[in-house]
Amino acid sequence: MAPLGNTAKSSPTSEIQERARLKRAERYEGLAVARYWLYRHVQRVDPARNPGDVYRTHDCRYVRRQRQVEVKVSSETNVAHYAGLATCGSVWACPICAAVIQQKRRAELTKLIQWAYASGYVPAMVTFTAPHTAFDSLADLKAKMTDAFTRLRRGNSWDLFRKRCGFDGLVRSTEVTYGQNGWHPHTHEIWLIKGMSQFDQAGFVQFVKERWAKACMASGLLKSDDMIKRWHFGIHAVDVRFGITDSDYLAKQDASRAWGVDHEMASQSAKKAGPKGVHPHEFLIRREKGDGARFMEYIHAMKGASQLFWSRGLKAWVGIDDVADDEAASDETPPDEVSRVLGAMSPEQWSLVRKLHKRAQLLEAAEIGGWDAVLSLLYSLGWSPYE
Structure with a gap:
């Protein structure tokens, strides 16, 4: 079974994969901070409300939509992601949904540019x-x-x-x-x-x-x-x-x-705001004084x-389907790729993973060592099939 540590820097491909995993880990860290800030805001404004009913991002990639949480991997790139979880589809509030949506919008823009030149x-x-x-x-x-x-x-x-x-x-x-x-x-x-x-x-x-x-x-x-x-x-x-x-x-x-x-986030997130500024999602990583209030102002203003x-009519003219952000974010499979289910976690297993903040680490384990590595990680976190 493959080890669960970082991949060795033995090739350009492994370096790219390592950087991508670091970015993903920071996005999950940012989402966890966003969840806390959203919860704290609701508690101050209306503690009787369920934070997830006020802000969908509070439940994003945290709350299950089905009994088991599937771990899927791209058959082409071996990039892992979850299925069966709630997603918010917010490009403003959620660093993970924003990245997933952007990946799919890029393909649309590429098609637009190609179509434009072909059409004169x-x-x-x-x-x-x-x-x-x-x-x-x-x-x-x-x-x-x-x-x-x-x-x-x-x-x-x-x-x-x-x-x-x-x-x-x-x-x-x-x-x-x-x-x-x-x-x-x-x-x-x-x-x-x-x-x-x-x-x-x-x-x-x-x-x-x-x-x-x-x-x-x-x-x-x-x-x-x-x-x-x-x-x-x-x-x-x-x-x-x-x-x-x-x-x-x-x-x-x-x-x-x-x-x-x-x-975002991997190399630039800790940088202090200069004349050109930083993206508000970087508030979730650097967490300087006032960043929580600034983040809330941002998502309220842009909601x-x-x-x-x-x-109007341009997408149809180019031949692009009109897919809403929440729909685009619900499936992390990259455009023009297919994913296969590597395995599925029980509610108890998923509860343990999210409680110990290991969502990104589990995906890395799946990419490096397959389902055996996922099970090994779960055992290391204290899960036992005999409980």
Whole structure:
């Protein structure tokens, strides 16, 4: 039977696997902290309520949906995961669901980019930011940015712009970070452009910048008489990149942590917030003073918001099924892979695993040594088949 320790760094593949397992362990640690913070919040607000009824993340990958908890492994990559547990499907509150959902959204975006070029479009990535201070609440910033985007995309001049540059749809990703200047909500968008015959790229960018500045001033995000902020706004508020590829776009999102936390926590989670800030899921790992309150503010402000928005009809146009986040999170099997059941745990076994915080360690044991290694771990935790 294989040992349960970390895999030896004998090859690039083993190093990648080890890093992935470390990230997964931190995600489970983060989920455990989120569960505690959510429980504590409910106890303060309404102790008579069941925390799981208020926040689905409280029960995520903790409460059983069926009698036995299955351990499944990918037939292609040997990555293990659980089946038969409650899942919350929250990209905002849950670091595990966020990672699972992002993995599946990446496949959709790859298909979109490939379809766009095959259909004669030039996909552009447009990033929008706005001024913010440490005194701004996330809910207020979010409301003002929503209003600004509504103003950006209405009126005759916008309709004419769309026709002149052949703008036929978009995909928008909403991202939130926290840094020295407080909350920083911003968006990354893929615009599908075809036939910019009446626009050069410089004119295109200038029009978008001017429209965004007017929208932000009308929404209260930017003061018209603050010339210093307007100068910085003109430099940083809009970034446009034409002709993006799959790797260009997705690498950009990895670096900025859009659509959840893809390469999160393993090396960056302990880093203090700098000018660019950190993703709120890192609050769950670093746990500095005030992080619990900031995490609660974050999930309350973002509740019900779509992290990834597609223009109406675009998914059907590209040939992508519309799968909701909670459905995408319910099965951790990666896209285009199949999983097999390695074994199943009894309620007593699962209760022991979660009580001793060994959910990530058990998955690692399954990947390294199969079901025999899982049983060996259970024995080491004090489980006996004769009790």
